[in-house]
Amino acid sequence: MSDERLGAVVEGWQPPPRPDRAAMEGRYVRLEPLEAEAHAFDLHAAFQGHDALWDYMPYGPFASGSAYHRWAREREAGEDPRFFVLRDRASGLPGGIASYLRIAPEAGSIEVGHICISPSMQRSPAATEAMFVMMDWAFRAGYRRYEWKCNALNLASRRAAQRLGFSFEGVFRNHLVVKGRNRDTAWFSVIDSEWPALAEAFAFWLSPANFDAQGRQRERLSDLTRLVRAGSDPALEG
Numbered sequence: 418m419s420d421e422r423l424g425a426v427v428e429g430w431q432p433p434p435r436p437d438r439a440a441m442e443g444r445y446v447r448l449e450p451l452e453a454e455a456h457a458f459d460l461h462a463a464f465q466g467h468d469a470l471w472d473y474m475p476y477g478p479f480a481s482g483s484a485y486h487r488w489a490r491e492r493e494a495g496e497d498p499r500f501f502v503l504r505d506r507a508s509g510l511p512g513g514i515a516s517y518l519r520i521a522p523e524a525g526s527i528e529v530g531h532i533c534i535s536p537s538m539q540r541s542p543a544a545t546e547a548m549f550v551m552m553d554w555a556f557r558a559g560y561r562r563y564e565w566k567c568n569a570l571n572l573a574s575r576r577a578a579q580r581l582g583f584s585f586e587g588v589f590r591n592h593l594v595v596k597g598r599n600r601d602t603a604w605f606s607v608i609d610s611e612w613p614a615l616a617e618a619f620a621f622w623l624s625p626a627n628f629d630a631q632g633r634q635r636e637r638l639s640d641l642t643r644l645v646r647a648g649s650d651p652a653l654e655g
Contacts (some may be wrong), residue, residue: 422491430525431559432523432525432559433522433558433559433560434518434522434559435496435497435499435520436499436517436527436554436558438450438483438499438641441551441554442550443506443543443546443547443549443550443623444506444623445505445506445507445541445542445543445546445623446503446504446505446506446544446550447503447506447546448501448502448503448504448515448547448550448551449501449502449504450493450499450500450501450502450531451492451493451500451501451502451514451573452489452502452614453486453487453489453490453493456489456496456502456511456514457482457485457486457488457489457490458482458485458486459510459511460489460502460511460513460514460535461479461480461481461482461485461486462482463510463511463534463535463537463538464478464479464485464535465510465512466534467535470533470534470535471533472571473567473568473570473571473574473595474531474533475595475596476488477533480486484594487572491651495523496520497517497518497519497520498516498517498518498530498531499516499517499518499520499615500514500515500516500531501514501515501516501517501551502514502644503515503534503538503543503544503547504537505537505541505543506543507543508537510537511545512534512535512537512538512541512544513532513534513535513538513544514531514532514533515529515530515531515532515533515535515547515548515551516529516531516532517529517551517555518530518531519564522560524562525559525560525561525562526560526561526562526563526564527555527562527563527564528558528563528564528565528566529548529551529552529563529564529565530565530566532574539608542623542628543603544622545619545622545623545638547579547624548581548617549616549619549623551597552581552607552612552615553616554555556609556612556616560609561608562606562607562608562609563606563607563608564604564606565581565583565603565604565605566602566603566604567579567602567603568600568601568602568603569576569588569600569601569602569603570601571603572635572649572652572653574603575603575605575650575652575653576650576653577606578603578650579605579639579642579646579649579650579653580638580639580642581608581616581638581642582611582615582642582645582646582650583605583606583607583646584605584606584607584611584646584647584649585603585604585605585608585648585649585650585651586605586648587603587604588601588602588603588604588606589601589602589604603650603652604616605650611645611646611647614644614645615642615645618638618641618642618645621636621641622634622636622638622641630639
């Protein structure tokens, strides 16, 4: 008797490891485990004057470097979320932060979030490569599902998810209350069967040959990932 009605068997399934505190290296970016003493004041300087970065975050903006240092110190040893700092290899300066969270090895699921990229790093190969490096670690470690969630009103985040190859899965209504306001949450994912083609798209886009002498991209990442995505976000149509 067939057991197809119960779902496909996941052959050789073993829960993957949780992310550790090892740094991750790329061509344009280095991801370092968050350390308040090493990173907080540089990060605050990169974010300072750009309070809109915190509009959809459950915390921030931070009035001073000391306030951000306290926030970082409370989170640097956390296992979930596990925070990493994005250091631009060209400038040597931290330009952003991101984390793994809702880490569920038993389900083979992991999320990327708490992403805050300074204006100096936004729209750069370093920022894109950081997302690639984190995703690559997750799938090489054995995770089956990599998630991206954001406030449904945050169209910039929804656009970023789609550009990076995440497939839109829907909106959870009245999902959270953040800073006293309702949050509907847009859900996106990449699954393991999609990763080889996406990894190839990232490798092509990140290649130095894809940028001209002025650093302008020749091929857009969104064009390279479009054929891999299982679903598009209707909020971004038109």
